[in-house]
Amino acid sequence: MFSVKNKTANMSIAIPLLEKKARQLRATCVQMAHDGKEGHLSSALSCMDLLVGLYYHWLRIDPKNPKDHKRDRFIFSKGHACTALYAVMADRDFFPKKWLYRYAQNDSPLPNHPCKHSLPLLECSSGSLGHGLGIGTGMVYGLRLDGVDARTVVLMSDGECNEGSVWEAAMFAAANKFENLLAIVDYNGVQAVGRSDQLMGYTSLEEKFKAFGWNALTINGNNLNEIIAALDTFPFEKGRPSAIIAKTTAGSGVRFMEDQVLWHYRVPSDEDLKLALEELKEVAIHLEEV
Amino acid sequence: MRKAFVETLTQVAAENSRLIFLTGDLGFQVFDNFRERFSSRYINVGVAEAQMICAAAGLALEGWRPVAYSIASFATARAFEQIRISVSYPNLPILVVGAGGGYTYAASGVTHHAADDLALMSILPGMTVVAPGDSNEVAALLPELLQLPGPSYIRIGRYGEPSYYANEPAVLGRARLLRDGERIALVSTGDLAVPVLEALEVLKADDIWPIAYQMHTVKPLDTTTLDQLSQRVETIITIEEHLPSGGLSAAVNTWRTTCEKSIKLLRLGPVDAFALGNLERNELRHRLGYDAEAIVKTVRSLWDKLK
Numbered sequence: 001m002f003s004v005k006n007k008t009a010n011m012s013i014a015i016p017l018l019e020k021k022a023r024q025l026r027a028t029c030v031q032m033a034h035d036g037k038e039g040h041l042s043s044a045l046s047c048m049d050l051l052v053g054l055y056y057h058w059l060r061i062d063p064k065n066p067k068d069h070k071r072d073r074f075i076f077s078k079g080h081a082c083t084a085l086y087a088v089m090a091d092r093d094f095f096p097k098k099w100l101y102r103y104a105q106n107d108s109p110l111p112n113h114p115c116k117h118s119l120p121l122l123e124c125s126s127g128s129l130g131h132g133l134g135i136g137t138g139m140v141y142g143l144r145l146d147g148v149d150a151r152t153v154v155l156m157s158d159g160e161c162n163e164g165s166v167w168e169a170a171m172f173a174a175a176n177k178f179e180n181l182l183a184i185v186d187y188n189g190v191q192a193v194g195r196s197d198q199l200m201g202y203t204s205l206e207e208k209f210k211a212f213g214w215n216a217l218t219i220n221g222n223n224l225n226e227i228i229a230a231l232d233t234f235p236f237e238k239g240r241p242s243a244i245i246a247k248t249t250a251g252s253g254v255r256f257m258e259d260q261v262l263w264h265y266r267v268p269s270d271e272d273l274k275l276a277l278e279e280l281k282e283v284a285i286h287l288e289e290v
Numbered sequence: 291m292r293k294a295f296v297e298t299l300t301q302v303a304a305e306n307s308r309l310i311f312l313t314g315d316l317g318f319q320v321f322d323n324f325r326e327r328f329s330s331r332y333i334n335v336g337v338a339e340a341q342m343i344c345a346a347a348g349l350a351l352e353g354w355r356p357v358a359y360s361i362a363s364f365a366t367a368r369a370f371e372q373i374r375i376s377v378s379y380p381n382l383p384i385l386v387v388g389a390g391g392g393y394t395y396a397a398s399g400v401t402h403h404a405a406d407d408l409a410l411m412s413i414l415p416g417m418t419v420v421a422p423g424d425s426n427e428v429a430a431l432l433p434e435l436l437q438l439p440g441p442s443y444i445r446i447g448r449y450g451e452p453s454y455y456a457n458e459p460a461v462l463g464r465a466r467l468l469r470d471g472e473r474i475a476l477v478s479t480g481d482l483a484v485p486v487l488e489a490l491e492v493l494k495a496d497d498i499w500p501i502a503y504q505m506h507t508v509k510p511l512d513t514t515t516l517d518q519l520s521q522r523v524e525t526i527i528t529i530e531e532h533l534p535s536g537g538l539s540a541a542v543n544t545w546r547t548t549c550e551k552s553i554k555l556l557r558l559g560p561v562d563a564f565a566l567g568n569l570e571r572n573e574l575r576h577r578l579g580y581d582a583e584a585i586v587k588t589v590r591s592l593w594d595k596l597k
Contacts, residue, residue: 124376125375131344131375134344135345135348138344138352141349142348142353142354146352164340165340168336168338171336175336
């Protein structure tokens, strides 16, 4: 079902279902943020379609054998958006859905920045931006020496690309011709207290990655057709790492949250939750289960 | 020390096929032999310390045993947050190597001084921190560090430091007795064992016999030996090429807060300031009062008072 070999069949059957899945998981994020009283919702919603494309279509991972040496490595470098990661992992049965009730609670396996000590399933902890791509390059180097044909994917935020370490890693990846490395930038345009375009001097992320020796393409990162088409083209070029610049809308899927710096931090009130769920026309996956 | 480092590293790499070496574009000609023998396990990441540490973390997560090498100031301070988050927090078995620790590169200016490396590394949970005093200590301790389940830091010097003899071998985590004696204990780290031994030779002529320990392992601190020492001496003098905060003397001072017996601590070492003036290292040690002469003077005046 999750094979990447039969691309056409996979795509034509899956997309409307995947879109429904993405709405369900967005509802899950809003519920978790509301119950856990932790924000970062707009960052979670913006990357949800990317996560759905990865986890339901592209990543070679097996919840029954999550540490299989041949698995694709997925690094969720924008750790602050972890409600999205937890929701999709629970839905793919990497852990029980009822754990989502414990998001951001004391002693939870799901803290408000992912911690590998709490959730050993993770490839690494995240929360401090600019680490994921560098760690990913180390993994690719090690996997290549071991002759393991696994792919490594790093999901970053556009604000994260302010960090110089991202570009140190980008240079290293190109110098070592890491064809098995995919960086995805969730380009939602909104940072903690500003707009990423303004802070990056209105320069192109795609051009930057290309200048660093990558092959890169820009897509609508809230469109599952485009996401899956891009993923299926990987690797974009022989001998180069690939980057997807996924233009997304912060808070995507919930209109009153969309493209608002406010919703980077704000915790949804009871009223916000009600309105969001009405618009998504779905309920959280962990509530359904009870 | 660097020769001993690369020779020992090459030996370990021959036995352990998972050992992998990363450099932040430093060590010109030092690693040529290693690189020839293990080309795929030699990685020059470029002048990119953050990347060196993150890549090391990724390699460790895939079951490799990375050794990340740069000049001490860059290996520690420049990449501090990467070491904190991607090495110490996940407790990965990565060895960070700071070449030219302390004021090895005194005359190169403040940018190349690393008199804060032990503090930066010691403050990280789970980190083992080592400052050997000579080539023999490097050769003895390095294989032990490369067996640890968690992260470690080693401060090494340059080339041609004098070697010294001690009755005991260097064992990771254990203070190494250089000379036994009485009443006063000298506790050094790094290559300050050398001026300590020079000082002992001078003091011997005056029939002054302090105890001397080399505390090559700064963390975890050998508190067992310190506890025993506290029963035997009234004063411990620490000698370090490190700022007052966070180095050996600070660690010993923290130990003292747990010590039942009242014991006097003295410290010889640099003051809390950038070392300006492009001084040559020995001159710097002389002016800041932690060379052999200063050690002799301090011990002599204390010894007289104790009489």
